[in-house]
Amino acid sequence: MPDVRIFPDLEGASQEAARLFAAAASEAIADHYRFSVALSGGPTPRRLYQLLAAEPYRSQLPWGQIHFFWGDERYVPANHAESNYRMAKEALLDHISIPVDNIHPMPTDAPEIEQAARVHSAELQIFFDGDICFDLALMGIGDDGHTASLFADDPALTVRDKPVAVARPTSQPTDRLTLTYPIFNRTRRVLFLVSGQEKALVVARVLAGDAAYPCTGIQPTGELIWLLDQAAAASLGEV
Numbered sequence: 001m002p003d004v005r006i007f008p009d010l011e012g013a014s015q016e017a018a019r020l021f022a023a024a025a026s027e028a029i030a031d032h033y034r035f036s037v038a039l040s041g042g043p044t045p046r047r048l049y050q051l052l053a054a055e056p057y058r059s060q061l062p063w064g065q066i067h068f069f070w071g072d073e074r075y076v077p078a079n080h081a082e083s084n085y086r087m088a089k090e091a092l093l094d095h096i097s098i099p100v101d102n103i104h105p106m107p108t109d110a111p112e113i114e115q116a117a118r119v120h121s122a123e124l125q126i127f128f129d130g131d132i133c134f135d136l137a138l139m140g141i142g143d144d145g146h147t148a149s150l151f152a153d154d155p156a157l158t159v160r161d162k163p164v165a166v167a168r169p170t171s172q173p174t175d176r177l178t179l180t181y182p183i184f185n186r187t188r189r190v191l192f193l194v195s196g197q198e199k200a201l202v203v204a205r206v207l208a209g210d211a212a213y214p215c216t217g218i219q220p221t222g223e224l225i226w227l228l229d230q231a232a233a234a235s236l237g238e239v
């Protein structure tokens with residue numbers, strides 16, 4: 001059973017996520033001199049990113065040894081309103097002193113999305129010297145049970161031989177790039193941050209092991225922690 005922590009509201013859950021981020025960074029840097037994190041998109045993590053961009057984390061964290069990646073990205077320009085990179089840039093990256101080489105967005109400017117997937121796969125292989133293993137993946141869950149851009153009935157779910165896959169979810173306005181299950185499940189620590197009553201039922205079903213939801217397939221060999229606000233935790237134990 002994963003470690004499930006419940007907070008009165010998203011602020012409390014985000015504060016805990018920031019604390020865990022800092023602890024994971026400290027542990028990773030002490031062990032192998034750098035900290036690699038795959039960020040999640042959507043609106044929920046914005047507050048977490050703002051907390052990391054503010055004191056005490058802004059001046060405390062060794063940003064020069066921290067590397068930002070993304071768990072998934074919408075295939076839109078980097079300055080597009082839907083871009084996960086843009087959201088993290090506005091909430092966090094523009095407010096900290098971090099080398100540009102430490103920021104590794106998924107490319108969304110190739111003529112073909114399949115080419116972008118190949119390019120980013122190669123970038124990951126080079127960065128991790130052929131053994132892709134993130135220190136931390138921040139993740140969310142959609143009310144349909146997707147996570148990152150792993151959506152039900154999408155071929156990206158079945159990719160096992162590539163680190164980055166193309167997702168074409170029919171429920172979404174754009175194609176997407178996503179890290180694949182093998183990559184998420186090799187991550188040292190996975191942190192879900194979930195807020196809102198509309199997520200309560202799917203969270204309860206995923207935590208009960210319902211394989212109908214893509215999120216249930218995130219079973220990392222490392223640590224798995226769920227940070228929920230009370231609204232998102234409301235149906236736990238009821239399914």
Ligand code: 6PG
Pocket residue numbers: 040041042043044045071072073074084139140141142146147148149193194195
């Ligand atoms: C994305 C995200 C996605 C997100 C969920 C939940 O690109 O949309 O990576 O997987 O985590 O859609 O988003 P919210 O928690 O903000 O609703």
